[in-house]
Amino acid sequence: MADDVLRVLHVLGRMVRGGAELRTVELAESFGGERVRSDFLVLSGLDGPLDARVRAAGGAVIKCPLGPLFLLRLYRFLRAEQYDVVHSHVHYFSGVILATARLAGTRGRVAHFRTAVVNDKPDSMLRRAQLGVCRRLLRYAATDLLAVGEGAMHGAWSPRWRADSRCRVVYHGIPPERLQRVRVRPPDTPVIITVASVQPLKNQLRLVGVLGRCLRDLPDLELRLVGREVGDYGLRIRQAAARLGLANRVRFVGEVDDPLPWMAGSSLMILPSLWEGLPGAALEACALGIPVLAADLPGTRELAAHFPNLSILSLDQDDDVWAEAAVRLIRAGARPPDDAQACFAHSPFTASRAREFHYAIWSRTRATA
Template sequence: MNRPVKILHVFARMNCGGAERRTLELMRAVDPGEIRMHFCVLSGLPGVLDHEIRAMGGEVHRLPLRQAGFGWAFRELLAREGYDVVHSHVHYPSGWVLRLAYQAGVARRIVHFRSDCDGRPDALARRIVRWGLQYLIDRYATDIVAVSRSAMERAWTPRWQADPRCRVIYNGLDLSRAPHPADVAQVWATRERLGILPEKPLCIHVANVRPPKNHERLLRIFRAVQERTAGAMLMLVGDTLDRTAWLAERLFSLGLGPSVRVLGRRDDVPDLLAASDVMIFPSLWEGLPGAVLESLAAGTPVAASALPCIAEISQFVPGVRAISLTESDQHWADVISAIMRPTIDDRMAVRQAFQGSPFDLEYHVGRMRELWLEARPIRRGRWLEKRRRTRAPSITVIKAESNERETAREGRSAA
């Protein structure tokens, strides 16, 4: 019997972000006798998901990226554990990670773009660093994956389809975790547990309180909803992190304190979404927002900022209304009021469309298994190929070529 493929996922920290939770859902879904997953966290800090990973037979290795000797420690970890695949989820810094994996002899080196930008200022110094990291990705990645077409085009290149290493794999959700839209009793039980009457118009937002999620605009939009829809309430679900004081001040200054429930991190998010009438999601940027997919899986409509990834979702699943962030808060409130309080039939239509879409967990697992298990030769990246076309390689470059790259080049020449 073949031994399982060993994969090392690289994250900053295993907290309850969308990418981290999606990867753990994959870990639950795959056969551990076929695929075994470990994690390396570059912050060096413990995360809330560490215990769950270990309970499923995984390991969490804490290696601070900024600590002296990181390169040596990371290569030593790869050699000691004998990983077959390094799968890096840390955007452009993945270039450095994959270079170390190449030096350690790891054959499969995957970069996974989870967002369409790195969220850093676009200053000259940052652009230089970004270019260098992109060069490393292009040279050392055997596979380049993104959670949406828009993420691939903006984070990598609009010409990604010409590169056989690139593929878009949408995140998938387990529909069995979302309450059935016809289960009204469960919806009422959730509301009763929260102390919210069934007739109350209930909005929800699921995201950690971070700048890209645009909570300032969210609260202003909800104030406009409340002015239009008497008795409306809002649930904020997600870690407040270090912005608890800011959030409390904004709720007080906008006069929203009594109407907003700050629930923090929760384990019953599917129930909360099913009990809500609408999701408000005015993010500044996203790769593929898991909270929007979770809301649709529960049959709850979404009013979201008009990002390219939102348009991609709406191609497969109804129930999403894309609104430009340049529109007024009153316009947002008008749209939200129009889609609020969906019927059971409306919810069922959204759920059924979700079940046959690329966002279903079974489809997602199949695509990821293909990615991890198939043998894929290492290819040159576009920057390296461009350099080879413009000048002859030096003796040093020729000597530095590995046998693996020579084999790949000979195969292309024969073709």
């Protein structure tokens, strides 16, 4: 490997098709084997569907499962490999990762906040104490604190984050070749699509009632859920649809390699999430010119400031209001492709901007060596 190639180790839970994982793999691929080599350390120790893409981009997937000897194994690995940068994407647990990296002599230590919500475990005094320790370790060990949006940085780190010189918001981008492969085609009958893992935080259950009310005006309407099912939440949605006589109007597509073709054949993207950092699926739909109806959240407000085809609505509004907005957007139709492409090209969400921003952060380790 050339001496001038930066070696970056990304830390994630598992290489699944989630927003953080996909965006980080796309970032690694965007360097095309030049300037940066990205390896990925996964804390679950499990194989993932994105492992092959990491290897095809020239990186390695290192399995380092959590356990009694985890910190010792991580320390020894970092000492041996001498990465230029450790870039951790595991929220507050990044404090543990980066503190170990500091002890191992890694110069660049980046924590990346993808959301402001820690929702994987029940709230308790012990849990709060653990998160407090992790935050203190971040203050001690992180050279840079990144977030996918201002709302995520505000919630995850501090309302006064701008006073911390380590804090920066970096919007992720969409590789242009992905957009170029897709042509928007209005469906023969109206289709609402939602793209997200099927779980309570994404709030797809709310859409069953909205769908029922939309059918009064659009009797041929179908709802498609694209994403892997988590736990029994998909079953709960199926049961709710069956109770309302809508079972044949709700289609579970499952996990797909690329959701863009599914979006391109839809009338409306809908996002009723309880929380999002910066919703990648909504950004992708905006880039295609597909109308988007999203819950009023900090991340969706940031997108709406740049894309006129994204409408936001409070989750406090009832299903009738959501249905009225959905029907209006479906009838308005998609933006002309040239307009959508021009809008996206002038936005801060391009892949080239994200790539160069990350490289500027990572390469400072060489400048200060």
